[in-house]
Structures are given as structure tokens and as C-alpha cells.
Amino acid sequence: MKPFEFHRAINSDDVFKHISTTSKYIAGGTNLLDLMKKHIHEPNTIIDLNSALSNTIEQKNDGIFLGAMTTNTKVTENTIVNKNFPLVSKAILAGASPQIRNMATTSGNLLQRTRCPYFYDTNIPCNKRKSNSGCGALNGHQRMAGIVGTSQNCVAVHPSDFCVALAALDAEVFITKTDSTTEKIPFKDFHRLPENNPEKDNNLSDNAIITGVFIPNNNFGNTVSYVKIRERDSYAFALVSVAAALEIKDDKIKKVRLASGGVAHKPWRWFEAEKFLKNKKASRDNFIKAAELIVSKTKPLPNNTFKVTLLKGAVETALMQCLTNTSNG
Amino acid sequence: MSHSKNENTFSRRFFIKTSSAFTALALVPHSIKAFYNDIKETYFTKKVVLPIYLKINGKDYNLNADSRTTLLDLLRENLNLTGTKKGCDHGQCGACTVHINGQRALSCLSLAAMMQGKEITTIEGLANGDNLHPMQEAFLEHDGYQCGYCTPGQIMSAVACVNEGHTKSIEEIKEYMSGNICRCGAYNGITNAIKSVAK
Ligand SMILES: Cc1cc2nc3c(=O)[nH]c(=O)nc-3n(C[C@H](O)[C@H](O)[C@H](O)COP(=O)(O)OP(=O)(O)OC[C@H]3O[C@@H](n4cnc5c(N)ncnc54)[C@H](O)[C@@H]3O)c2cc1C
Ligand code: SF4
Numbered sequence: 322m323k324p325f326e327f328h329r330a331i332n333s334d335d336v337f338k339h340i341s342t343t344s345k346y347i348a349g350g351t352n353l354l355d356l357m358k359k360h361i362h363e364p365n366t367i368i369d370l371n372s373a374l375s376n377t378i379e380q381k382n383d384g385i386f387l388g389a390m391t392t393n394t395k396v397t398e399n400t401i402v403n404k405n406f407p408l409v410s411k412a413i414l415a416g417a418s419p420q421i422r423n424m425a426t427t428s429g430n431l432l433q434r435t436r437c438p439y440f441y442d443t444n445i446p447c448n449k450r451k452s453n454s455g456c457g458a459l460n461g462h463q464r465m466a467g468i469v470g471t472s473q474n475c476v477a478v479h480p481s482d483f484c485v486a487l488a489a490l491d492a493e494v495f496i497t498k499t500d501s502t503t504e505k506i507p508f509k510d511f512h513r514l515p516e517n518n519p520e521k522d523n524n525l526s527d528n529a530i531i532t533g534v535f536i537p538n539n540n541f542g543n544t545v546s547y548v549k550i551r552e553r554d555s556y557a558f559a560l561v562s563v564a565a566a567l568e569i570k571d572d573k574i575k576k577v578r579l580a581s582g583g584v585a586h587k588p589w590r591w592f593e594a595e596k597f598l599k600n601k602k603a604s605r606d607n608f609i610k611a612a613e614l615i616v617s618k619t620k621p622l623p624n625n626t627f628k629v630t631l632l633k634g635a636v637e638t639a640l641m642q643c644l645t646n647t648s649n650g
Numbered sequence: 651m652s653h654s655k656n657e658n659t660f661s662r663r664f665f666i667k668t669s670s671a672f673t674a675l676a677l678v679p680h681s682i683k684a685f686y687n688d689i690k691e692t693y694f695t696k697k698v699v700l701p702i703y704l705k706i707n708g709k710d711y712n713l714n715a716d717s718r719t720t721l722l723d724l725l726r727e728n729l730n731l732t733g734t735k736k737g738c739d740h741g742q743c744g745a746c747t748v749h750i751n752g753q754r755a756l757s758c759l760s761l762a763a764m765m766q767g768k769e770i771t772t773i774e775g776l777a778n779g780d781n782l783h784p785m786q787e788a789f790l791e792h793d794g795y796q797c798g799y800c801t802p803g804q805i806m807s808a809v810a811c812v813n814e815g816h817t818k819s820i821e822e823i824k825e826y827m828s829g830n831i832c833r834c835g836a837y838n839g840i841t842n843a844i845k846s847v848a849k
């Protein structure tokens with residue numbers, strides 16, 4: 322690592338007093354330190370956000386607010402989260418390891434960088450690491466690459482599981498900008514596609530801070546599921562994952578959410594399939610049709626066509642699991 | 651006389667030659683050093699040393715450490731507590747697992763500077779004098795290791811796993827121990843050891 326100044330900020334004003342073009346924020350550190358050891362990030366100043374931002378979970382009338390510094394473990398152990406938003410716990414618990422979840426924070430999880438192997442290998446060109454240097458993955462290994470929304474400049478995917486659940490549940494990201502103004506960004510618009518500037522993962526403005534994430538109430542109850550397919554049973558990033566949530570009334574699907582990880586540069590919502598399932602019967606036949614519709618929208622790369630098959634199975638499984646989870650819950 | 655005169659002449663010449671050579675030698679490194687320092691100041695940031703106070707295995711420490719120091723390096727390099735192991739140094743193996751304020755965490759991805767006022771427990775802090783911790787005993791009993799390199803991390807993680815209550819079944823133990831990789835594949839011994847303590 323390159324030497325850096327270290328500042329423990331006490332509030333957001335104090336955070337902004339120490340920012341510069343070469344400063345970086347640290348929360349749990351599980352992604353930033355890894356990247357600093359590989360010289361992918363080389364900040365001159367590190368600003369510790371832990372004492373500056375909230376680490377509490379607050380129940381509101383219309384939903385729940387997760388402070389930016391809440392650890393992933395704390396979120397999964399929260400009784401309100403588990404009662405009203407079980408999809409969130411399921412997704413978080415499908416990721417990383419207990420040690421990492423004890424350290425990783427809500428905001429850090431949103432802002433973690435891709436796990437594209439070429440992004441990590443400084444000997445190989447990567448547009449995300451260095452603008453206009455090329456893309457190692459375009460003609461390389463593509464197991465960890467996307468199958469939807471990729472560009473000629475970058476085919477990487479966002480690695481988070483937590484974010485897939487947040488995308489499915491229409492969460493909002495709360496932000497404070499450097500001029501102290503605040504804004505809320507709907508989750509589906511927070512992360513972005515690579516297009517011509519893959520160095521940008523999301524739409525957060527420079528040095529703005531995430532103060533928390535809000536999840537609105539829903540009627541999905543336990544009719545939710547998170548299916549994650551990976552290289553081993555645990556402690557590995559998703560090849561593909563599916564978050565599904567159903568609200569069923571009078572034998573019909575009143576509301577449905579379907580989102581995926583491991584397929585795109587952002588947590589991906591399958592809006593067409595959601596529309597297709599609305600007002601239909603919650604049957605395996607319809608679930609299979611929805612899965613077929615979903616895979617018809619994908620554009621795999623030459624070396625990751627297998628992910629389409631995985632995805633199809635994962636969508637069907639997730640929707641079926643929603644039904645069994647309801648009866649169990 | 652002539653002999654001594656010659657000797658004197660020789661030594662004077664010798665003195666002049668060698669002293670100028672020494673002067674040159676003394677001057678060159680100095681200017682190189684100054685030049686090097688200039689370059690260093692322009693291109694490399696100076697290391698930053700921070701005061702850190704924390705508690706490790708019940709003992710208070712007041713230390714000064716480079717801002718880049720991870721908790722793992724602080725333990726191993728600065729304090730000679732080498733029980734905690736460095737496997738991957740990138741959060742992928744769990745060999746460096748310690749408890750921070752009672753929760754298991756990876757010391758390789760923790761900055762020492764962020765441990766201000768925290769309580770750390772390492773493998774050295776588990777035993778009570780000569781009496782091993784029940785989990786240490788169980789690892790011995792159930793052959794929970796082969797080469798032993800991952801073992802301190804496994805044991806720290808295992809103690810936390812039991813405290814958290816994630817030991818209802820072998821499957822649950824395996825899932826909640828998945829952050830600790832064992833190259834020797836002693837997994838069955840490890841899960842059996844944990845199961846025996848959990849009961
Ligand atoms: C071996 C390994 C396996 C993993 N497996 C998984 C997995 O299967 N699934 C999964 O989802 N994740 C996985 N992770 C990733 C892990 O979840 C992330 O590293 C973690 O969530 C990042 O959170 P953090 O608080 O540690 O972030 P940090 O490393 O502290 O920060 C990450 C980035 O966010 C920025 N940042 C943090 N907070 C704020 C804020 N409030 N405002 C503005 N910027 C901020 C930092 O500047 C930094 O750039 C894995 C990680 C490792 C090391
Ligand atoms: S896919 Fe994106 S992150 Fe991976 S090498 Fe190409 S540009 Fe870099």
C-alpha cells in the first residue's frame with residue numbers, strides 16, 4: 322500500500338472537510354483494503370466514516386431505514402427485517418462469510434467494485450481500472466461476466482447479493498452531497514450500465530456519501546426466495562442469482578418482483594417478466610414461461626452461454642420456492 | 651634521513667590524494683541522498699505514524715504504527731503474537747480470524763488505526779493458563795487439523811460459531827464455517843469438534 326493520512330470523521334461536515342481528489346472513504350474496509358493492497362486504489366487520505374454515520378436500523382411508518390454503517394450481520398439479525406423483509410436477510414446470508422458479514426456495511430456493499438478477474442490483474446488492460454486501456458474480459462474468461470446490458474467497453478457484473486434484494490424491493494438510497502444537500506435515488510437508478518464509461522459503477526456524485534438505505538413496506542410476507550448459483554456451496558460470488566417475491570390474492574399474482582445478480586453491471590430487474598406474471602395464476606407453467614421470457618432478453622458472450630441455462634433454472638426454482646416458503650413461514 | 655624524507659613526501663602525497671578522495675566520497679553520497687530525498691518527497695508520500703490504543707487478550711496497549719498497518723501485521727510484526735496466521739492477506743481464507751469486541755472478523759482486512767479502543771482476542775488469549783479452551787481440546791480430540799496452519803483461524807471462528815448459536819446441524823456448522831478454508835481438508839474433524847463443544 323501507498324502511505325496515507327488517516328482521519329476518523331465525527332460527522333458529515335467533518336467528512337467533507339477532509340475530502341480531496343485523492344481521498345477515499347472507508348467503512349468496513351473489506352473491499353477497499355483488498356483493492357489498496359493490489360494498488361488498484363491508492364488514496365492519499367482515508368476518511369473513516371464509522372463514527373460519522375448512523376449504524377442503527379429504524380422502523381418507520383412506511384418502511385425501514387438501514388443506517389449506512391449497519392453491518393451486514395446486524396441487518397440479518399434484526400427482528401423487523403426478518404419479519405417484514407426476509408428477502409434481505411436471505412440475500413445477505415447467501416454472500417461472503419460470517420467474518421466478512423460482521424465487518425461489511427450497508428453502504429460499502431452497494432459500492433463494492435466488480436470481481437471481474439481482469440479488473441484485479443494490473444498486468445491486463447481494463448477500462449474500468451484505467452479509461453480507454455482496453456478490456457481483458459472481452460476475449461478472455463467470461464464465467465464471471467455479464468449476459469445482459471454489457472458493452473464493447475466492459476462486460477463486468479456487480480457482485481453484490483444484498484443489492485439484488487434491495488433492487489427487487491424498490492429500495493431508495495439516501496445521499497448527502499459535498500454541498501450538504503441531500504437526495505434520494507431509487508435503487509434501480511443507483512447503479513448503472515457500463516456503456517462508454519465503465520470506470521463509473523454508479524450515479525453517486527463525486528465524494529457524496531451514502532447515509533442509508535430505505536426499504537418501503539410490502540405485502541410479500543414469506544412468499545420470497547433468493548436462489549444463488551456459484552462455483553461452490555458457500556463463500557463464493559454468484560454466477561447467477563435470482564431474488565423473487567410474490568403477493569398472491571384469490572389464487573392470482575397481484576404483485577411480483579424478479580431481480581438477478583451475476584448477470585449485469587447493475588443488480589438487474591426483469592420488468593417484462595414481472596408484467597407477464599401479473600394477474601396470472603402462480604403455477605409452474607407460468608413460472609416456466611416467465612423464465613423463458615427472461616432468457617430471451619439475454620445476450621450472452623461467446624464463453625458464458627451456460628449462464629443462460631443456469632438463469633432459466635434459477636428463475637423457475639426461485640418462483641417455486643416462494644410458494645414453499647409461504648407455507649413454511 | 652633521505653629515507654625518512656622520502657617517506658614524508660610519500661605520506662604527504664598519499665594524504666592529499668586520499669583525503670580528496672574521501673572528501674569526494676563523502677560529498678557524492680550526500681548529494682545523491684539529498685537528490686533522492688527530493689524525489690521521494692515529490693513522488694512518494696511520507697509514511698504516516700499514528701498512535702493506537704487497544705486491548706489485546708485483556709492487556710492494554712499504547713502503540714505507534716504506520717497508518718497502513720493491518721491488525722494482522724500489528725499482531726504478528728509489531729507485537730510478536732504470531733498465533734494469528736497470514737494465509738491470503740485478501741479476505742479469502744479465514745486464517746487471520748480474530749475476535750473484535752467479541753465478534754469474529756478478518757484481521758488482514760482491518761486497519762490497526764480503526765481498532766482504537768477495541769478489544770481483540772487472538773488464539774493466544776483463549777487458554778486459561780495451562781488449561782486449554784474447550785474448543786482447543788475438541789480440535790485435539792477430533793483431529794481438527796493436519797498441518798495446523800489454518801487451525802488458529804478455525805478455532806477462533808469455531809468459538810464464535812458456537813457463541814452465535816449456528817450449530818444446530820452439521821450443515822449449519824459447515825455453512826457458518828465456510829469462511830475458513832483448510833488446505834489439508836480436515837473439515838470432518840473440524841465440524842465434529844465444533845459439534846462436540848456445541849452439545
Ligand atoms: C472473500 C470475499 C468474498 C465475498 N463474497 C461476497 C458475496 O458472496 N456476496 C456479496 O454480496 N459480497 C461479497 N463480498 C463483498 C463484501 O460484501 C464487500 O466487500 C462489502 O460489502 C463491502 O463493505 P465494506 O463496508 O467493507 O466496504 P469498504 O471496503 O469499507 O468500502 C467499499 C467502498 O465503498 C465506499 N464507501 C463505503 N461507505 C460509503 C458511504 N457511506 N458513502 C460513500 N462511500 C462509501 C468506500 O469508499 C469504498 O470505495 C465478499 C468479499 C470478500 C473479501
Ligand atoms: S469487463 Fe470491465 S472490469 Fe472486466 S476487464 Fe473488461 S473493462 Fe475491466
Ligand code: FES
Pocket residue numbers: 735736737738739740741742743744745746747756757758759
Ligand atoms: S489472511 Fe485474512 S482471510 Fe486470508
Ligand code: FES
Pocket residue numbers: 794795796797798799800801831832833834835836
Ligand atoms: S490443517 Fe492444514 S490447512 Fe488446515
